[in-house]
Amino acid sequence: MQHAFGSSAPLTLGLEEELLLVDPRTHRLAHVAERVLASVELPESLAAHEAFASEVELRTPVCRNAHDAANALDGARTAARAAGATLMGAGLHPVAEWGDVRLTEKERYRTLEDTMRTLIRRTPECALHVHVGAPDPEGAIRILNGLRVHLPMLQGLAANSPWWFGSDSGLGHLILQDNAQLETARVFAATAVLSAIALAIFGLLVIAERRIVTWR
Numbered sequence: 001m002q003h004a005f006g007s008s009a010p011l012t013l014g015l016e017e018e019l020l021l022v023d024p025r026t027h028r029l030a031h032v033a034e035r036v037l038a039s040v041e042l043p044e045s046l047a048a049h050e051a052f053a054s055e056v057e058l059r060t061p062v063c064r065n066a067h068d069a070a071n072a073l074d075g076a077r078t079a080a081r082a083a084g085a086t087l088m089g090a091g092l093h094p095v096a097e098w099g100d101v102r103l104t105e106k107e108r109y110r111t112l113e114d115t116m117r118t119l120i121r122r123t124p125e126c127a128l129h130v131h132v133g134a135p136d137p138e139g140a141i142r143i144l145n146g147l148r149v150h151l152p153m154l155q156g157l158a159a160n161s162p163w164w165f166g167s168d169s170g171l172g173h174l175i176l177q178d179n180a181q182l183e184t185a186r187v188f189a190a191t192a193v194l195s196a197i198a199l200a201i202f203g204l205l206v207i208a209e210r211r212i213v214t215w216r
Contacts, residue, residue, distance in 0.1 A: 014063060015059065019080070021036060056080060092174060094163035161174045
């Protein structure tokens with residue numbers, strides 16, 4: 001299998017930050033991504049649509065270190081605000097109403113809607129993606145293994161979604177549990193496993209019936 005490891009300088013990084021768009025007065029969700037992205041003075045590679053019309057994704061170029069990446073992201077936020085956006089950084093909007101969702105008019109997101117149905121129509125979700133250029137596949141595994149011991153601290157630092165439709169969820173990072181519900185592949189896997197178990201039990205009952213019941 002071909003890979004892209006080593007195609008850039010090692011341990012460079014890039015950020016993708018998904019931000020909610022809200023009304024400047026009420027701070028309710030504002031479905032204005034189309035207008036903001038049409039006005040923002042950034043190329044599409046640095047500012048783009050996400051699944052929801054009340055959300056934008058800001059990106060950095062490939063950066064040498066975290067300082068450069070943070071500065072680039074700050075510049076992208078400034079450009080978005082200059083284009084009229086009021087930004088909210090959170091995994092989930094704290095007081096959004098259920099179903100206050102408009103999907104971006106792209107085939108990719110229409111396919112997602114057909115697949116996810118009501119799960120994607122509940123409320124917009126946001127995340128911050130950190131991409132690190134590993135030198136080779138073995139280096140990527142070493143980096144991830146090194147990060148594993150720090151995952152509890154990183155999850156605590158990233159807790160940004162304690163509220164669920166205006167109520168305290170009791171969880172600092174509700175979006176983790178929320179995203180787990182989008183794993184529809186697991187639903188089909190569970191259905192397949194249950195079907196296999198049911199067929200096995202049925203087969204055993206047929207065998208037992210033939211041995212126990214002598215009349216035909």
